[in-house]
Amino acid sequence: MNIIRINKSTKFYMNFRINQSPKTNFKMKSIVVLLSALFSCHWMQAQSNRGEITNPLYTISIHGDVGFLKMLAQSGVLKKQSNLSYSFGALWEPGHLLNIGIESGFLILEKRSVEKMNTDFGTTNFKASLTSIPAIVVFNMKLHKLNLYGGLGASYTTSSIEAFDLKTITSRWLYTYYAALGYSYPFHRFGIGLKGSIYSFSKLNKTDVSIMLDLSFDVLNW
Amino acid sequence: MNIKVNRILFGLFIILLHSCQKKIGPEDVPVTSLSLLDSATAVSEKVKPLMEGVYSIRGDISNFGQDMVLKWNGASLSGFSSKNSSYIVLKSGEKNGNLYFEGYWRYAESQQTGLISLTLEKDNGASDLMIGKKPASIKIKGTLWDSKTYFNFEMNYIRPLSVHSKAFYIIGHRCGGRNSDRLPASENSLKMIPLSEQLGANAIETDVQLTKDGVPVLFHDDYLSTRLINETYMIGQIRDYTFAQLRALCTLKDGQKIPTLEEALEVVVDKTNLKLVWLDIKGTDVIKALAPLQTKYMNRALITGKKLDILIGLPDETNFNEYVGLNISQNHPAICELNEDFVRSAQAGFWAPRWSLGLLTDRVKQMQKEGVKTFIWTLDNTQLVKRYLATDEFDGFCTNYPSIVAYEYYSN
Numbered sequence: 001m002n003i004i005r006i007n008k009s010t011k012f013y014m015n016f017r018i019n020q021s022p023k024t025n026f027k028m029k030s031i032v033v034l035l036s037a038l039f040s041c042h043w044m045q046a047q048s049n050r051g052e053i054t055n056p057l058y059t060i061s062i063h064g065d066v067g068f069l070k071m072l073a074q075s076g077v078l079k080k081q082s083n084l085s086y087s088f089g090a091l092w093e094p095g096h097l098l099n100i101g102i103e104s105g106f107l108i109l110e111k112r113s114v115e116k117m118n119t120d121f122g123t124t125n126f127k128a129s130l131t132s133i134p135a136i137v138v139f140n141m142k143l144h145k146l147n148l149y150g151g152l153g154a155s156y157t158t159s160s161i162e163a164f165d166l167k168t169i170t171s172r173w174l175y176t177y178y179a180a181l182g183y184s185y186p187f188h189r190f191g192i193g194l195k196g197s198i199y200s201f202s203k204l205n206k207t208d209v210s211i212m213l214d215l216s217f218d219v220l221n222w
Numbered sequence: 223m224n225i226k227v228n229r230i231l232f233g234l235f236i237i238l239l240h241s242c243q244k245k246i247g248p249e250d251v252p253v254t255s256l257s258l259l260d261s262a263t264a265v266s267e268k269v270k271p272l273m274e275g276v277y278s279i280r281g282d283i284s285n286f287g288q289d290m291v292l293k294w295n296g297a298s299l300s301g302f303s304s305k306n307s308s309y310i311v312l313k314s315g316e317k318n319g320n321l322y323f324e325g326y327w328r329y330a331e332s333q334q335t336g337l338i339s340l341t342l343e344k345d346n347g348a349s350d351l352m353i354g355k356k357p358a359s360i361k362i363k364g365t366l367w368d369s370k371t372y373f374n375f376e377m378n379y380i381r382p383l384s385v386h387s388k389a390f391y392i393i394g395h396r397c398g399g400r401n402s403d404r405l406p407a408s409e410n411s412l413k414m415i416p417l418s419e420q421l422g423a424n425a426i427e428t429d430v431q432l433t434k435d436g437v438p439v440l441f442h443d444d445y446l447s448t449r450l451i452n453e454t455y456m457i458g459q460i461r462d463y464t465f466a467q468l469r470a471l472c473t474l475k476d477g478q479k480i481p482t483l484e485e486a487l488e489v490v491v492d493k494t495n496l497k498l499v500w501l502d503i504k505g506t507d508v509i510k511a512l513a514p515l516q517t518k519y520m521n522r523a524l525i526t527g528k529k530l531d532i533l534i535g536l537p538d539e540t541n542f543n544e545y546v547g548l549n550i551s552q553n554h555p556a557i558c559e560l561n562e563d564f565v566r567s568a569q570a571g572f573w574a575p576r577w578s579l580g581l582l583t584d585r586v587k588q589m590q591k592e593g594v595k596t597f598i599w600t601l602d603n604t605q606l607v608k609r610y611l612a613t614d615e616f617d618g619f620c621t622n623y624p625s626i627v628a629y630e631y632y633s634n
Contacts, residue, residue, distance in 0.1 A: 071454070110455050119470035126471065128455040159457040164466050168434075170458025172445060203447040204454045 032150050032177050059093040060220040065195055067212025071110050083108035085210060087197070090219075091140055099140040103151060103178065107132045107199065109208055117163075127162040134199065136178045147195070149180035155201060175202035182214055191216035247449075248476040249404045251311075251326040252337050252367075258322040262315025268354035269321070270294040273342075275360075275382045276633050279303070281375025283366055285327060290377065291632045295419040296495070299323050299340075302422055302629035307331050307604065309625035310338050311420045316352070319344035327366060330623045333404050337367040340377070347379075383632040391498055391618025392627045394423035395600050396442055397486075399622050401449065401475055408450070408474035410440040412481045415489045418496070422628025425498035426490070427535075427599070427620050430483055430512060431505050437465040438483035438512045442504075450475060461505060483512055487519040491530065500557055500574075500597075500620070502535040509534055509544050513554050533557040533572055542568060557597070565594060574620070577601050577610070586615045601627070 069085040087105030094100075110130040117126045136153030158171040182195030195214040200207045277290050287305035294300075301310040307330035312323035323340040341363045342348045350357035360379035365372055396409035398418030405421075407413035410428055418426050429442040439460060443449065446456045453472045456463070468480050483501070490496050501516075503509060516532045523530035536542045536558040545556055546568055557572035558565045562585060565573045573589050574597045575582060586596045599620035601607055607630050610616060621627050 121466040121470055130455045157457060159455055161456060161467060163471060166464060168462055170462050172457055205448040206454050
């Protein structure tokens, strides 16, 4: 079997005019906008109350998540496949209401396999996968006992196709929108909880949702 | 508010704008379940040239302008009007001495559409038309459905279509229009080619790329994406995949397969009366692969009695150098998008400057003196179409809205 790996230039697609977003993307982006607005309001409030915070506590925390991720079809119907995915990130908590961090991971967006698929070119075994390594700037805010996240960034997305005894791997960068809601139970400097996330990718016009076990650790406090 | 807050609000506004994009792609047209055309026979060829013309519109409808251009394309009758860049596409039939037409109306630049039917009764001109005689008047009765309401209207023949001194090419961009133009077929697809004629085009422009195993296929974008295909798992370039992979594993937005250039040229020759095909080359080594197909289908058109020009597009210096290096200009006509010096060097019979360069009056006249036809691309705005047509300089317009150009060209 031939295996061909194609390394693409990291062309960044920022042409909004030709980007055709579906309703799912619209909803996703609207959520990001609302969360961003909420964060901004609280951040402004925090700025105005700055003098009242007498003992600011600065924290840098890291977290790792593992769980399942599913791609939503354009119609909003959940597709059958759900894949084990991982994410991790770091958060700077400067003592205000708004925290900032970065988020990455390894997401299996889509995976499918068909044995003995009939085509115009004969029968073939077909395997396809789409994976993504996001690099997202994340804004976080604690709302009561919940953690709200919203972010923007890019994902290095890789497609792998195997059919007709040929494997083709291609990669490119895609714009990524991110929103999440989590709960974490504190235990000394650790935290354990659950996080539900949604990712939206430009050019794919699809949204992925994930439920992940969330483990966090406060690396630095001062 | 301080500057930082303003910046944040501005950023949010930009994100909000981005999030407000609508889903746009190929869209189906309405189809009637009760057809007037059941048991109707084909309309006689005698009728068609006599019936074509500019018609006034009277009635309670506000969907179209005051007049409409009616033009035949094979068995299909199309109409083009000024208001809302509206057009109609109708199937035709003859029954009991009357002519019946039914199909859909649509605005070229929005998603509004609906059903429409026309009837030309024997006493209103159909009888004369069917014996090849120009009637004293032609009165067509029409019904149009807009959402849940229907409107009756009347169309009266005013004058024949405008006759111009030289042949003019209305070139449908990407075989007739882009996915974002909400046409009932995907851009660069086999279904779009005959549709382009119904939309008013008499020529097409299409994009040619090579697959990994060297098959020329029609595809515009640099990368596969859900703008053009349905599958999410293929995100590479056309040349990353073999033809079998592309055909078996992905579909265009309307469900069709990605067509080969050969399939497309076959449709052009066998199923249309298109006069010209402009092959816009994407990537390297494409010219060598498509040149034999160009010869094959130009000859095939000649055998069937059609005059068809198939042009190799030279959009940049890389393709220009490849074309000149192959030394094939004698038998393989080309259209060059670079300046006049490149056109002369390539011995290309066609020049295609971008519309934003302006009217280029003296330069166009000079090229025409040298026997080079000049097409402008891509002209979509009604005011610009009027302005460029008024000069009577260019030999053709490449456009995403052939219906707009057709109305302006045939009505004035």
